[in-house]
Amino acid sequence: QLQLQESGPGLVKPSETLSLTCTVSGGSISSTSYYWGWIRQPPGKGLEWIGNIYYSENTYYNPSLKSRVTISVDTSKNQFSLKLSSVNAADTAVYYCVSKFAGSGRFDPWGQGTLVTVSS
Amino acid sequence: QSALTQPASVSGSPGQSITISCTGTSSDVGGYNYVSWYQQHPGKAPKLMIYDVSIRPSGVSNRFSGSKSGNTASLTISGLQAEDEADFYCSSYTSSSTWVFGGGTKVTVL
Numbered sequence: 001q002l003q004l005q006e007s008g009p010g011l012v013k014p015s016e017t018l019s020l021t022c023t024v025s026g027g028s029i030s031s032t033s034y035y036w037g038w039i040r041q042p043p044g045k046g047l048e049w050i051g052n053i054y055y056s057e058n059t060y061y062n063p064s065l066k067s068r069v070t071i072s073v074d075t076s077k078n079q080f081s082l083k084l085s086s087v088n089a090a091d092t093a094v095y096y097c098v099s100k101f102a103g104s105g106r107f108d109p110w111g112q113g114t115l116v117t118v119s120s
Numbered sequence: 121q122s123a124l125t126q127p128a129s130v131s132g133s134p135g136q137s138i139t140i141s142c143t144g145t146s147s148d149v150g151g152y153n154y155v156s157w158y159q160q161h162p163g164k165a166p167k168l169m170i171y172d173v174s175i176r177p178s179g180v181s182n183r184f185s186g187s188k189s190g191n192t193a194s195l196t197i198s199g200l201q202a203e204d205e206a207d208f209y210c211s212s213y214t215s216s217s218t219w220v221f222g223g224g225t226k227v228t229v230l
Contacts, residue, residue: 039221046123046221046222046224047158047209047211047221047224048221049211049218049219049220049221052219060217062121062218063121063216063218064121096165096166104171104172105152105153105154105156105171105172105211105212105213106156106168106171106172106177107158107166107211107219108168108171110165110167111165113165
């Protein structure tokens with residue numbers, strides 16, 4: 001049973017870089033069966049897809065965030081990470097890490113989510 | 121990329137059936153059978169209810185069903201129950217190799 005858990009700072013200053021890590025258990029992050037990704041949800045608003053990574057090197061990003069986003073994999077720790085640079089208040093959101101089965105449209109499972117607030 | 125269009129709210133009485141629509145374009149919903157639906161209760165992570173237009177994951181009630189016609193996908197909840205009250209989101213793959221979500225629909229059980 002695949003399980004995902006986000007970790008990282010809950011408060012980031014404007015103009016700095018938001019960094020989050022997702023630890024995968026119950027499966028290998030090197031598996032070709034899954035894409036690994038991030039989705040966020042600003043308080044009181046809807047879901048926004050941030051990006052996915054496949055097989056440790058193929059990345060796909062939301063065009064609106066592409067210039068600021070990096071998703072990478074650490075196979076030695078069975079983790080993947082999100083870096084979002086030059087953050088501002090609009091980046092305040094609950095950030096979820098997710099897995100997506102290759103060849104399918106389903107994002108499942110999801111991590112529990114972590115709230116990141118951008119404020120000085 | 122533009123968000124998929126969902127009604128802001130849908131309501132129904134217990135036992136009734138309701139349908140939530142999700143409208144996109146031929147570059148997303150209409151072009152691929154990769155439409156999924158997620159249920160989100162307040163303060164909780166979204167839960168997968170339907171994927172690949174009409175496939176129900178193990179453990180999801182058969183009261184939930186999905187379909188698609190042209191550029192519009194639909195989620196139907198039959199035999200509405202109090203526990204179904206939640207926000208629902210659709211998502212779709214796009215021709216740009218990205219994913220897009222709908223704005224969300226609040227389901228209210230009267």
